[in-house]
Amino acid sequence: MGKLTLTTFVTLDGVMQAPGAPEEDPSGGFQYGGWLVPLHDEGTGAFINELFDRAGAFLLGRRTYEIFAGYWPKMTDPTDPVASRLNGLPKYVASTTLKEPAWAGTTVIDGEQLQSEIMRVKDALEGSRELQVHGSGALAQWLLARDLVDELNLLVFPVFLGAGRRLFPTGGLPTACELTGSRTTPNGTAILTYRPTGRATFGSFL
Secondary structure (H helix, E strand, O other), X not given: OOEEEEEEEEOOOOEOOOOOXXXXXXXXXXXXXXXXXXXXXXXXXXXXXXXXXXXXXXXXXXXXXXXXXXXXXXXXXXOOHHHHHHHHOOEEEEOOOOOOOOOOOEEEEOHHHHHXXXXXXXXXXXXXXXXXEEOOHHHHHHXXXXXXXXXXXXXXXXOOXXXXXXXXXXXXXXXXXXXXXXXXXXXXXXXXXXXXXXXXXXXXXX
């Protein structure tokens, strides 16, 4: 049985919105799109390549899916570890409105079937293959609220913005995690891998 992993680029203040380009997601009047680009380095790229090497399938929210589908099908180099897997492996999109996806290998799942379909896909994965979620803010929050994330990769970039959609919203479940891996990149990005271990606990030093 595989596992569901969530990978997200975040700022120091937890913003995950539009890391890759100014026009990627300006919703809510967000003016800081592309904040990741000046900070990307070989260390970040190496981790992403390792991550995609473990992929068995992808689960994406509609917005992230459409961004990916507008770019990656044009990347046809079979030696590119990201493009080859995104184009060649099964892709599942959580959406109630997407009807006819053009990207080959895509299956649309509506909300009512999402949790059962996640379990089915995970059961079908071989060995240590992963059902990978990348970005997909609303979907990520839905998964976290239902304890469906087996492993969380946070790439924390050395910048804070003061505005934008955040990964962990007010009202989320208090959750404890175990750190299972960490590294830093030359430009100062911290790459942290956590395994959720259950509800957070509380105490007192008094």
